[in-house]
Amino acid sequence: MNTPQTHLDLLILRTLASRGPLHGYAITQLIQQCSADLLRVEEGSLYPALHRMTQTGWIKGKWGATETNRQARFYSITAAGKKQLAAEEERWARLSDGVARVLRFA
Secondary structure, three states, X not given: OEOOHHHHXXXXXXXXXXXXXXXXXXXXXXXXXXXXXXXXXXXXXXXXHHHHHHHHOOEEEEEEEOOOOOEEEEEEEOHHHHHHHHHHHHHHHHHHHHHHXXXXXX
């Protein structure tokens, strides 16, 4: 299942907060692995999101070498990104609670 754009920020920020600096492909792989292959982040969604999140100051990028010695941009979460992550997690918790209530009582 492709990841909805509305939740992509949350997934990227949580991945970087828990794993440290990662390049784009590693971010997609970790999201897919952690979700037991239920979520996939396509390149066409990931890189625009990383660019936008860099512009907003939630993450920062730095060039480095991958495990296979290829040059890649490694992203890490900033203090502003940690604040945004907390807000996104709170929003997700409220949404999940609301959906669970409807499923129980509808």
